[in-house]
Amino acid sequence: MDNFRRLIQILVTVLTNAYLLFPFGSVIYQGPLKSLCHPGLHCYSCPAALLGCPIGAFQNLLCTVRLSMQAGTIQFGASIVGYLGVFGVLTGRFVCGWLCPFGLVQDLLYRIPSPKVKLPAFLSYCRYLVLLLLVIILPLFWIDELGMGQPWFCKLLCPSGTLMGAMPLLLLKPSLWQSIGFYFWNKFTIMMLIIVGSVFISRIFCRTLCPLGAFYGLFNRVSFLSLQHDSEKCVHCRACERRCPTGCLPYKNPNSADCIRCLKCLQACRFGALDYKLRSGVSVAFPRRTEH
Incomplete structure (x- = not known):
């Protein structure tokens, strides 16, 4: 069964990152499929990505909620929450175990021979803090002079965005190195800590920092x-x-x-x-x- 699950993880990752024209076009695919969100943690900015990121999409809606209200429309990301809620109600955190590309990365890293470390149980509550603070509260309430927020989870923490988005883009467009600063190096440091930690601690990011896992986990007790x-x-x-x-x-x-x-x-x-x-x-x- 574990081999079958690994096969599903690999197929989902490959099929949702199947845009092979990125070296010849605008680097990032921006076609109609990008309006759909991957159910797992999946970077919008990955050059090969065909689907969008649900956390990024939800944050972007919260970031512009004041502008949308001024324009006479209110968008709080209900459609995205509903989309993820369907997966949660049906299967709980099944997405985390079977469909998430960054979950696959952690599983493969943990297979590297090394001493294994048990994670203190209380650290699992940190992912709810990330969900509330970086995904909801800061994008909604920390606004600039134009009334817009920032996608703080993507900007400060997301290791998937750094590994699958920022780093490939820097390799494809070396000119981007001139524009990187604190935010990139902060995320790069966090990503490296998570990568190293994943060798010793199983699913360290999923268990401590992933807001998507925190959201899906809310449905485990009530899912079909x-x-x-x-x-x-x-x-x-x-x-x-x-x-x-x-x-x-x-x-x-x-x-x-x-x-x-x-x-x-x-x-x-x-x-x-x-x-x-x-x-x-x-x-x-x-x-x-x-x-x-």
């Missing part, structure tokens, strides 16, 4: 796809806990906001104590480990 724990079958061997890439305890909290629906716990359980079901009670036929 849910993880069910059968206490009568569970022997508390904690194999599911050891396999979980985000530090969840499926036998205690099967639909934790940290769960990325990667199914590793399902594969680890030899006693059938875990099962993914729809809210109607219908089991989802995922392959599972069996005793011989």
Whole structure:
């Protein structure tokens, strides 16, 4: 199952970054597909990107909300929130485990042989602070003399934007090096810390700083796809806990906001104590480990 998930991650990343004319055109694809958002963390400015970034699009709407109100229209990004909400209601954080390009980057980095470090659980709350402060509050209330805000998550933190957007653009257009300053080097430093940290700590960005993961995580307890724990079958061997890439305890909290629906716990359980079901009670036929 893990190999199948990795294949899906790679296919989604390749297919949503399939604009191969960037060396010959305007570098960034700006066709009709760019009006659609990727459900995962996906940089709009990546030269090969066909889809937009949901966090960036939501921030841009909040940045211009005052101007839109002055023009007689009010746009708070309801369509984008609704779009992401559909994914959240249906599957919770399934997008994080299966469809997010930067999730794939972290998974591959964690495969590098190295001592592995356990992340303190309280750090998972930091992603909600990022969502509230950098994605919503600052773009909405910290405005310039024209009444516009700034997309602060993209500007200050987003490692996907630096890795897949800024760095390829600098390689394709060396003249851009003259315009880089504090914001680039700040984000570059953060990106390098996350890359190095991902070698030692599984999904470090997803668990501590990703606002998209924070948003999807809000739906884990109510999504149609849910993880069910059968206490009568569970022997508390904690194999599911050891396999979980985000530090969840499926036998205690099967639909934790940290769960990325990667199914590793399902594969680890030899006693059938875990099962993914729809809210109607219908089991989802995922392959599972069996005793011989």
